Amino acid sequence: MGKRRGFVQMAILQLLNIRKMHGYQIMKELEERSNGLYSASAGTIYPALQELMDQGFIDSTIEKDKKVYTLNEAGEMKVRNWREAETDDFWEHWQEHIEWRQSDEAKLLKSEMNQFENQLRKAMKAVRQQPKRAPELINFLQEATKRLQNF
Known part of the structure; x- marks a missing residue:
């Protein structure tokens, strides 16, 4: 798994640790948490969700004709392990990462x-x-x- 994809996957796990969501909600929440600097596409989010399901970290159900994703026990453990290993708040780290990617230095x-x-x-x-x-x-x-x- 690429570093960027892994970062998006961890962001998805962090969101699903808060509440269950469908794909569009996840895309909007990621955009909101980056203050509009990151606009997730379906081509990024849905493959990441599928990979997280394949890895056994999330489950899905159909609710009101939408596929809704939830964190399962393995996913909760992955989030917990990340929190124990990292000193920074994930969303602060997310914001810094997104801001850096937009910087002139990063582009150069x-x-x-x-x-x-x-x-x-x-x-x-x-x-x-x-x-x-x-x-x-x-x-x-x-x-x-x-x-x-x-x-």
Whole structure:
């Protein structure tokens, strides 16, 4: 599970720990708790809900023609374990995370990471065409890894 998806899933579990909800309610509540900075889509929420059901953390029932999700015992334990492991309130953490993702710094960092990935793919292609250059790329990656470890 990706980090972002895991964060959305934990947000869903936190909401369902408060009360049962259907998908649209979850989307609206997440948007409200981010002060409008995060607008969840059906393409994000419903797969996350299905994954949480597959993992055994939530259950669903049909009420008034809507699929309503509830936290089960395993889901309650997951929320409880998160609360014991974390010092911050989840929703404060959620707000900070959403605000950071909207910041100029985060956008620039993401852009730079994308450019780095593109250049790395080009370098790997060059190494496939000229295997004798492999040590040069390996050395570069090892140096970059060391610098990041000390960051």
